[in-house]
Amino acid sequence: MQDRAEETRKAVLQAAAHLFFERGYAATSISDISERSGRTSGAIYFHYANKEQLALAVVHAHFAAWPSVIARMEATLGPALEKLVGLSFEVARAFRDDVLIRAGARLWAERGSIDVEMPPPFVDWITTVERLLTRARTEGDLAPRAEPSRDAPTLVAAFFGLHTLSDVLDDRLLIEDRLTNFWLLFLPGIQADPAPRDLLAKARGHMAVGRPAPLPDGRTR
Known part of the structure; x- marks a missing residue:
């Protein structure tokens, strides 16, 4: 279970990075990241409280x-x-x-x-x-x-x-x-x-x- 959670976290982070780089922060939504990563919005919010925290995770x-x-x-x-x-x-x-x-x-x-x-x-x-x-x-x-x-x-x-x-x-x-x-x-x-x-x-x-x-x-x- 822990490996699956880590895999999801990494997939979301990678998808978010691609979209933030290609489109910028304002033009990227959680729905876009969900579609790109193949994970549900619920799964994304489980790991990242909001889009701001996801952006901060990419910067970190x-x-x-x-x-x-x-x-x-x-x-x-x-x-x-x-x-x-x-x-x-x-x-x-x-x-x-x-x-x-x-x-x-x-x-x-x-x-x-x-x-x-x-x-x-x-x-x-x-x-x-x-x-x-x-x-x-x-x-x-x-x-x-x-x-x-x-x-x-x-x-x-x-x-x-x-x-x-x-x-x-x-x-x-x-x-x-x-x-x-x-x-x-x-x-x-x-x-x-x-x-x-x-x-x-x-x-x-x-x-x-x-x-x-x-x-x-x-x-x-």
């Missing part, structure tokens, strides 16, 4: 996806700056391919029309980037003029600004190309011995090894 799922991505990247071998670049591509792919990630981002952007308190974005990303930049300094890979506490918010702002632009211009289809150009511009300013193309090649080649195979909906096994 979005935020909950990142700690394992960060931990997996930080556990790999290699210098911190290489890990930072590799992490940025992992995040970019998730925003492009994972409907829960994309739906969570859209719902957060529409938070003014949703009567629930959303978790704050970006703060954890700034902390993660600052930590990796600080390690890069310890490893001797950061330029003297670079300052982790100052540069981390700027890097995060530019990274997510790039995502907004790519979302509007090409539905993120070219996000990896745009991100490559982003690092070619940014790395010469923070690397102790600038070699952005070499670092990019190492980061992208290394992270391709052992990456879980994607499922049809963009999530991984």
Whole structure:
């Protein structure tokens, strides 16, 4: 019984994510989610009190996806700056391919029309980037003029600004190309011995090894 309930909860969450991403919060109803998920409205309300709570669950799922991505990247071998670049591509792919990630981002952007308190974005990303930049300094890979506490918010702002632009211009289809150009511009300013193309090649080649195979909906096994 518990397995069936969990299966229902996940099916509802996934269906809601697809619809919230495709249509937005206001244009999606519980009836739509019921039809998409193949579950009754009663089953949906059993797990989620209302549409607002279901939207919040999608946003929480979005935020909950990142700690394992960060931990997996930080556990790999290699210098911190290489890990930072590799992490940025992992995040970019998730925003492009994972409907829960994309739906969570859209719902957060529409938070003014949703009567629930959303978790704050970006703060954890700034902390993660600052930590990796600080390690890069310890490893001797950061330029003297670079300052982790100052540069981390700027890097995060530019990274997510790039995502907004790519979302509007090409539905993120070219996000990896745009991100490559982003690092070619940014790395010469923070690397102790600038070699952005070499670092990019190492980061992208290394992270391709052992990456879980994607499922049809963009999530991984």
